Amino acid sequence: MEKKFFEKGDIKWDSDSILNELDNFISIYEKRPIKNNKGGMQFSSMFYFYFILKNKKPSFVIESGVYKGQSTWLIENTLPESEILSIDIDLNQREYFSKKANYSNLDFKFQDLSKIPNDTLVFFDDHVNHLERIIESNFFKIKNIVLEDNYSLENGDFQTIKQLYNNHTFKHNPGFLSLLKSSLIFNSLIIKKIFQGNFSIKKDLDQLTKRIRDGYEKINFNNIEKNISLYYEFPPLINDNKNLLEKKPLLDKHDYISDTNNYQFVNSNFFTYLELL
Ligand SMILES: C[S@@+](CC[C@H](N)C(=O)[O-])C[C@H]1O[C@@H](n2cnc3c(N)ncnc32)[C@H](O)[C@@H]1O
Structure with missing residues (x-):
């Protein structure tokens, strides 16, 4: 039975402060360059990422997992002053090309991040083991981490931190x-x-x-967990009456968010923000 673990640390926002940004976000979302982003970010993840970017205002953003380029566009439009490093092992999938981002096809762990600002934020949307990504971020002294896909137990296709919190080793x-x-x-x-x-x-x-992408057997998650000062899984945006909803949804209904496209709004991948000590 999966334990219910959603939060740790001093969360500086609540449902109201998240929802206060929704209308601003919708006006940005309407201008997104990729209308069909199947396999990439959907409305609720984009909204939550936008919210974190506005909230933390990092001067340097690293994204790992560019795909067609929707997240690159979102970072660029939310934080026009910030520097961006956009990493994907296959950059040929891009449909949106940023003039501002620096692109690289070298894995995150091989990057030269020796001179990054303290407020750097890294966004992982690359389906690589969260344990490895957190250890690498810790090594680079990056404290702000966003996880686009933080699946529960047997969902997803790689080891997530949500599974680790539930003592579950992922078998791919x-x-x-x-x-x-x-x-x-x-x-x-x-x-x-x-x-x-x-x-x-x-x-x-x-x-x-x-x-x-099997997870590691017999790792001691406590060694990593002690470095995590804040962990926050965003709730579903809207109630869709499915068991999947572990946290109370932010909205019961909303004019823009129609029932027909609900999958985009549910946050079934448990979009997560965390901070390291
Ligand atoms: C879900 S997509 C990213 C979606 C994108 N962020 C968006 O806004 O729609 C995952 C991407 O991760 C890339 N990827 C896979 N392994 C990777 C790695 N080790 N480092 C960086 N990117 C990787 C894939 O090529 C793919 O484009």
């Missing part, structure tokens, strides 16, 4: 064809390693491990 089942492809990639890397003495396999292996 990528499917036969995907595992076969991973095996072929692995074999070809080994052959390359045999025949090219100079070839460094490390980064390719790192990418390969991200194709099979």
